[in-house]
Amino acid sequence: MPGAPTPGDGEEASREVYLDYAAATPMDPGAVRAMEPFLSHEFYNPSAPYAPARRAHAALEDARASLARVMGARPASITLTAGATEANNLAFACVDGEVVTDAAEHESVLAVAQSRGGRIVGVGPDGLVDPDEVARAVTPQTELVSVEAANGEVGAIQPVRRVAAVVAEERGRRLRAGESRPILLHVDASQAAGYVSVAVSSLGADLVTLSAAKVYGPKQVGLLWSSDRVRLRPLVLGGGQEGGVRSGTENVAGAVAFAHALELAERMRPQEVRRLAALRVDLEGRVRREFPWCVVSGPRQGRLRLPGLLHVSFPRLDARRLVILLERRGVYVGTGSACAASRMRSSHVLAAMGVPDVVAQGSLRITLGRQTGAEDVAYASRQITACVRGEMARLSLTDDDMRQAAGGDA
């Protein structure tokens, strides 16, 4: 029984450690500098005919060319959007027929797929999509298959190329059978960019979504790449910008910053992947040594998961409380996909993986990023230890109780 209420537990935060990079990334200072002129003196409408406006137009097209270069694509195949959610919606809008996706997708894909009565395949206990499952779900009526490049909640890097092979096989079958219905593959690579190649040839997709907000660029900026066999259909009508597919005066500043950010993320990718993977292993090791019964979700093999993402569950504890307790110690972490967190429901991804509620409710999604250093990880792990121990004491739970709840031993 606590006495008079004390804010937090008296522990002053001696450090601020942000570990929710999958939710938002701070903008790269170079990207901020790159966009600044277009917010002030280079403000012109790129559709206008006079010289300063033509400069803005040129900057926009340069940005598009840079984005295309990173993706190994033609600039004309890139449609700039207000973020990844819009790009995902735009991808689905280009077909009328059946759609197939998986249960671990971002809500912007799931919500559209569900509204279209799409078939939704399950995922394995590690969060991975099984391409054979996708093959079984595809019918002669299927027009779009959508699989993310990497899952933002448990970090599973999906076997996109093998899904692409499934789609290619069905396409071949239709060709041989003389069926004219097209089938396309859409890949939401928002969470993967910066960690996995987003070259369209390596993904084998017909449509690819990227988000600036996840690669240290601005929010509400994204893109949809589409192959030559795709005819996009606009969701937003108006002045016919972006080849008529996405009307509205172009966000020149956003596009310029996006291009800068994506180029940088791609350049830093090899060393960032190594650096973050090492930090993540360190963090997981620290947490596991303290709490051997904790449940770490996602693929076991490092190459199958995002390098900087640790999804860890403390059974019987309440993640929402842990987040508040950690916040008071200056550590900011997520509880899963933001959408699920705001609904206070157990996450649809964990549910699809078959994680029991008692485990899922105590899940933290910890994502490291560019500003995270070894000391941050050490500090965060100490605070996690203190908060988890504190909650266990408050609830009179022993390590044995936790082991049992985790289903760790019989």
Added chain:
Amino acid sequence: MGERVFVGLSGGVDSALAAALLVERGYDVTAVYMRNWSRDLPGFKCAWADDLADAERVAVTLGIDLEVWDCEREYKETVVDYLVDAYAHGLTPNPDVMCNQTVKFGTFAERAFARGADYVATGHYARVRHGSNGHPAQLLRSCDPHKDQTYFLWRVPANVLDRTLFPIGDYPSKAQVRQACAERGLGVERKPDSDGICFVGEVGIRTFLLDTLERRPGDVVEWETGRVLGHHDGAFLFTVGQRRGLDLGGGPARYVVRTDVGENVVYVTADRSCPALWTGSLVLDDCRWVAGEAPGACEPVVRMRHTGALVPALLEPARDGRSATVRFSQPVRTVAPGQSVVAYDGEVCLGGGIVSPRSYESVRPPFEAAAQG
């Protein structure tokens, strides 16, 4: 370990302080967030998640458990359906009264007691005097006369009140409640007062009703003359005394005198002193008395709207206690059928009833009499 209390924590200021005070007084406190209504449709962000996050923050600060209880079914059946049904019948209900009776001091209290609670508590502005020596518990108005919420609590029976705590009922003002929250670092002291029906939220009652009930165009008729002044989307959308939303295309301000959902007519007047806007008595149905039994004929003060004036009256409950008549020495503004009338003996809430349409049966539009005679 102190006695066990389950406190309803809404994420707002009042219940946050209530919980804090209980902890300080040494009770063994469990907080409960009652999830009453959520339009959890795909593609809709639900507002209640923010309130739950605030409640969670308070619970963590106080070091108490917060549980989320799903009361959605009870709320839907006894509050939302009641509200819609009442409007459909031309009444103007108080959903908060029903919510307190059936959800907060119904389902929530029952479940809390079943879980071993000695008491339930809420952040209502009210006080309770627990029963002793065979006397039932009493409900008293809060110390802050501007915030008193007993108008919404009159249907809560004494046996539940006997195991209820209202920790903030003796705070003298809302400002002091906010101040006390701030001193305790609860982090909610700047939240605005919540108002209105929670589930209707920002869309407003008109939109909500038109979403639920069939639109039914009809005439807006002048009470005195029978002249058709305009049209409406359904008489059930209007309430006595209402001035806004009549859409009569200019002219003087007009007030709703009467709605007739059977004939689908809304009667209005431009005359604020129109006799039909005043009444000397009211008939109450569906009465509840805190003590269980109806009082004998007596002269309490009554309240006809939340924080409305306390008006002296003569109260005559029927023999079975289920209905009552209230007479006033001076005519009062008419009260819409469906609204609560709550009676007090000094500070003690006796109970009340719901204004019956029968209250106004004998008052017919003047033009009818003229036509007949």
